[in-house]
Amino acid sequence: MKLDQMVRSVYPNLTPYTCSLADLPVEEMKQALGLEQVYKLSFNENPLGPSSKALNAMQQALSQLNLYPSSSGEAVQGKIAEKEGVLPENVILSNGADEMIILVAQTFLEPEDEAIIPEICFVQYMASTYLMGATPVFTPMKADLGIDLKAILQKITEKTKVIFLCNPNNPTGTVIPADELQAFIKQVPENVLVVIDEAYHEFADGDGYRSSVELVSDFANVFVIRTFSKIYSLAAARIGYGIGQAALVDAINHVRPPFNVNSIAQAGALASLDDAEHVAESRRINQFGKQLLCKTLDELGLSYLSSQANFVCVNTGKDGQEVFDRLAERGWIVRKLTGYGLNSSLRISIGRPEEMEAFVEVFKEVLSK
Numbered sequence: 037m038k039l040d041q042m043v044r045s046v047y048p049n050l051t052p053y054t055c056s057l058a059d060l061p062v063e064e065m066k067q068a069l070g071l072e073q074v075y076k077l078s079f080n081e082n083p084l085g086p087s088s089k090a091l092n093a094m095q096q097a098l099s100q101l102n103l104y105p106s107s108s109g110e111a112v113q114g115k116i117a118e119k120e121g122v123l124p125e126n127v128i129l130s131n132g133a134d135e136m137i138i139l140v141a142q143t144f145l146e147p148e149d150e151a152i153i154p155e156i157c158f159v160q161y162m163a164s165t166y167l168m169g170a171t172p173v174f175t176p177m178k179a180d181l182g183i184d185l186k187a188i189l190q191k192i193t194e195k196t197k198v199i200f201l202c203n204p205n206n207p208t209g210t211v212i213p214a215d216e217l218q219a220f221i222k223q224v225p226e227n228v229l230v231v232i233d234e235a236y237h238e239f240a241d242g243d244g245y246r247s248s249v250e251l252v253s254d255f256a257n258v259f260v261i262r263t264f265s266k267i268y269s270l271a272a273a274r275i276g277y278g279i280g281q282a283a284l285v286d287a288i289n290h291v292r293p294p295f296n297v298n299s300i301a302q303a304g305a306l307a308s309l310d311d312a313e314h315v316a317e318s319r320r321i322n323q324f325g326k327q328l329l330c331k332t333l334d335e336l337g338l339s340y341l342s343s344q345a346n347f348v349c350v351n352t353g354k355d356g357q358e359v360f361d362r363l364a365e366r367g368w369i370v371r372k373l374t375g376y377g378l379n380s381s382l383r384i385s386i387g388r389p390e391e392m393e394a395f396v397e398v399f400k401e402v403l404s405k
């Protein structure tokens with residue numbers, strides 16, 4: 037049996053999800069580093085943990101594990117629709133936002149197609165494009181590392197099928213100004229789908245940001261992706277969703293597996309949507325940590341990108357790998373950005389207030405060496 041002759045021809049472009057140190061669960065990090073205490077600031081997780089309302093609902097849902105879940109997740113779908121001012125038929129659930137990105141690729145991308153992706157952006161857009169045998173076309177960032185919409189317009193060809201955007205963007209934290217984004221969408225041909233990943237939507241509160249959900253009614257080619265993994269703190273439950281016009285949602289429903297979101301995740305998501313206090317507290321913690329971190333960076337004279345998410349992209353002015361290693365030795369795991377060519381930068385997720393107070397001291401010490 038020659039496996040390499042049997043697998044699909046896209047295979048060489050696919051890579052298994054390999055866990056470097058920054059990707060491990062905390063317990064495995066402790067083992068890898070031989071440390072008793074490890075702080076994980078590498079995954080943009082919500083340090084507050086899930087809403088207690090969500091945990092209760094999930095516990096109750098456990099007794100029904102013998103039954104298949106609702107396929108469309110009607111209850112969650114309905115609540116999201118109500119919250120976002122759309123209809124249930126505009127909402128589709130997925131096994132995390134990651135699955136929604138794959139579903140979009142499976143629905144739209146043929147091997148001869150191109151998908152345009154900003155160079156410094158979430159990596160799953162590229163992976164899903166390769167999975168379908170389509171070609172990712174990368175566009176340069178603006179000088180300030182914002183997403184360059186003009187550069188994207190210039191790359192549109194007859195082969196372009198999908199444009200992937202992330203707003204606020206991961207790993208930079210920057211937002212695309214709402215007026216620019218709207219003007220851009222007007223210029224994109226109707227037969228090109230614009231996917232806007234708003235995984236950090238609930239954290240965005242600053243100038244210029246507006247959700248693209250408001251564009252869905254006017255533009256049949258706009259699809260917005262959200263997740264319960266970030267502010268709602270349900271990353272391990274795996275649930276996300278998309279919002280688009282009914283025909284678009286219906287098209288994606290043709291490729292969606294019948295029971296892609298389990299009942300525990302549905303129960304947790306439903307209860308989370310009702311816990312405004314948990315969201316407010318998560319935002320408050322994030323604001324505190326982000327302000328403390330940025331104040332420290334200002335004092336150190338380091339440049340960083342203005343972030344509307346739950347992480348900050350910092351230029352350490354040194355070798356990013358070295359700073360990463362020194363932090364790791366002390367039990368602090370952040371995210372390197374060498375894969376994007378940002379060799380002196382690190383992405384630091386915002387932890388709990390007391391974690392951030394400790395982190396800034398360690399960071400100062402590490403940088404003074």
Ligand SMILES: *Cc1c(COP(=O)(O)O)cnc(C)c1O
Pocket residue numbers: 080131132133134135158202206233235262263264265271274275276
């Ligand atoms: C974290 C993240 C996701 C993945 O979310 P899941 O719902 O956990 O799959 C998707 N997009 C972006 C930009 C993210 O940062």
